[in-house]
Amino acid sequence: MLVLDTTLRDGEQTPGVSLTPEQKLSIAKALDELGVDIIEAGSAITSEGEQEGIKAITSEGLKAEIASYSRIMKSDIDTAIKCGVDCIFLVAPTSDLHIKYKLGTNRDKLLEKTLESIEYCKQHDLVVDLCCEDGSRTEVAFLRKLLDSASEYHIDRFTIADTVGIMTPEKIELIYSELAKTSRVCLGVHCHDDLGLATANTLSAVLNGAEAVDVTINGLGERAGNAPLEEVIMALKLAYGRETKIKTEKLSHVSNLVEKLCGIPVPPNKAIVGENAFTHEAGIHVDGILKKPETYEVIKPELVGRKRSFVLGKHVGLKSIKKALDEMELKVDDKKLGEIFRKVKYEGDKGKKITSTDLEYIAKTIMGEEIKHVLNLEELVAVAGNKITPTASVKMTVNGNEIVESAVGNGPVDAAIKAIRNATRGIPFELVEYHVDSVSGGTDAVVQVTIELKSKDKIVKASGTGGDIVLASVDAMIAGINAVARKLG
Numbered sequence: 001m002l003v004l005d006t007t008l009r010d011g012e013q014t015p016g017v018s019l020t021p022e023q024k025l026s027i028a029k030a031l032d033e034l035g036v037d038i039i040e041a042g043s044a045i046t047s048e049g050e051q052e053g054i055k056a057i058t059s060e061g062l063k064a065e066i067a068s069y070s071r072i073m074k075s076d077i078d079t080a081i082k083c084g085v086d087c088i089f090l091v092a093p094t095s096d097l098h099i100k101y102k103l104g105t106n107r108d109k110l111l112e113k114t115l116e117s118i119e120y121c122k123q124h125d126l127v128v129d130l131c132c133e134d135g136s137r138t139e140v141a142f143l144r145k146l147l148d149s150a151s152e153y154h155i156d157r158f159t160i161a162d163t164v165g166i167m168t169p170e171k172i173e174l175i176y177s178e179l180a181k182t183s184r185v186c187l188g189v190h191c192h193d194d195l196g197l198a199t200a201n202t203l204s205a206v207l208n209g210a211e212a213v214d215v216t217i218n219g220l221g222e223r224a225g226n227a228p229l230e231e232v233i234m235a236l237k238l239a240y241g242r243e244t245k246i247k248t249e250k251l252s253h254v255s256n257l258v259e260k261l262c263g264i265p266v267p268p269n270k271a272i273v274g275e276n277a278f279t280h281e282a283g284i285h286v287d288g289i290l291k292k293p294e295t296y297e298v299i300k301p302e303l304v305g306r307k308r309s310f311v312l313g314k315h316v317g318l319k320s321i322k323k324a325l326d327e328m329e330l331k332v333d334d335k336k337l338g339e340i341f342r343k344v345k346y347e348g349d350k351g352k353k354i355t356s357t358d359l360e361y362i363a364k365t366i367m368g369e370e371i372k373h374v375l376n377l378e379e380l381v382a383v384a385g386n387k388i389t390p391t392a393s394v395k396m397t398v399n400g401n402e403i404v405e406s407a408v409g410n411g412p413v414d415a416a417i418k419a420i421r422n423a424t425r426g427i428p429f430e431l432v433e434y435h436v437d438s439v440s441g442g443t444d445a446v447v448q449v450t451i452e453l454k455s456k457d458k459i460v461k462a463s464g465t466g467g468d469i470v471l472a473s474v475d476a477m478i479a480g481i482n483a484v485a486r487k488l489g
């Protein structure tokens with residue numbers, strides 16, 4: 001089974017995504033380490049920046065085969081050759097709709113031009129992956145003719161693209177089982193997710209003879225995107241027992257990198273790589289998981305580089321709270337536990353996500369323990385605007401000592417956080433995550449800021465809520481740093 005990743009070509013065609021050559025290279029390196037067989041690095045003819053990116057990738061000496069998308073045109077192929085690629089992902093539109101309306105030609109001329117292009121690539125010792133664009137809407141007899149003729153010219157792979165995402169697993173079965181009967185070359189499959197069937201269609205192709213899957217990280221791609229690498233690989237492995245060279249424990253890391261560099265957030269409920277994919281809230285589920293993880297978990301989180309987590313909200317169960325308190329080494333009796341449980345439910349009903357810092361606060365208040373605040377904010381000023389460098393100053397007490405600090409940043413939130421950072425230099429921590437949710441719509445929306453701080457091997461989550469994003473961010477930071485300080489103290 002071969003895995004062709006097209007995050008850097010089809011994935012980059014996601015509306016709003018444009019990668020610099022350096023960003024392309026860092027994604028390519030991560031894909032190589034992940035173990036993909038073929039990296040479609042881009043479409044060389046697109047622009048000079050694209051050529052620079054592809055050249056940077058081909059110069060890196062990666063293990064993966066590096067391909068460029070090319071139309072059946074000498075100019076496209078020549079430009080790809082100049083970038084030093086190993087393989088031409090040669091795209092020929094094959095449906096009558098595309099041949100007639102897009103190209104204004106006919107099947108015979110299309111076939112002739114395709115074969116000429118293959119011959120030209122082969123004269124340059126290139127691997128050729130012939131991809132039938134809109135192949136899923138191409139008459140199977142014509143696909144067969146293309147496959148047979150192209151095989152005479154020694155193509156290496158023959159890929160059928162469901163360019164518009166109209167296939168179903170049954171229709172895919174008809175096409176692949178027919179072509180696989182006599183094919184002498186590796187069959188590939190390239191699916192789009194317009195009907196949410198890209199993964200299912202890709203799997204159907206594999207079950208019916210495809211040996212190469214075209215996928216993208218996080219399912220990025222034109223319109224609704226392509227078949228997601230993480231889903232296809234994990235389904236092949238867990239549901240069908242088919243192995244690939246993918247080092248699955250790196251999936252989460254690569255997904256995060258692509259999310260960050262492409263700027264397209266992964267939905268929280270996305271399979272395998274979504275924030276919630278290994279997060280449990282409901283009391284019944286958490287109880288089951290604590291007794292035996294398999295009760296509600298079919299994928300071991302570590303297998304894809306993730307960690308299991310529990311969140312506390314309105315569906316919380318007593319056992320989740322008990323477990324979280326145990327982890328904080330807070331011992332409570334059953335009566336107090338009941339009170340804490342009711343308070344968490346009450347906050348959860350209001351839609352609040354209860355972080356570990358919130359729980360600690362709730363528990364200690366109910367237990368009548370004094371909560372030690374290392375940090376107290378006295379004053380905060382943050383200014384931003386046109387023709388002004390965003391600046392913030394804070395006056396706070398740290399362990400009883402008054403400290404005044406200021407900082408500039410790329411916005412008022414950044415400046416305020418940096419000012420707090422300056423005032424708390426003695427406390428070792430790193431801000432690993434900062435996230436804003438708008439609780440209600442409109443410009444007067446209430447926002448919830450969630451942050452994650454890392455200090456040594458401890459992770460602390462804290463949140464701040466309010467109508468002022470700067471204050472909510474500062475509140476979250478101060479709650480988080482106080483929690484860090486308590487853990488260290």
Ligand code: MN
Pocket residue numbers: 010161163190192221222
């Ligand atoms: Mn595509």
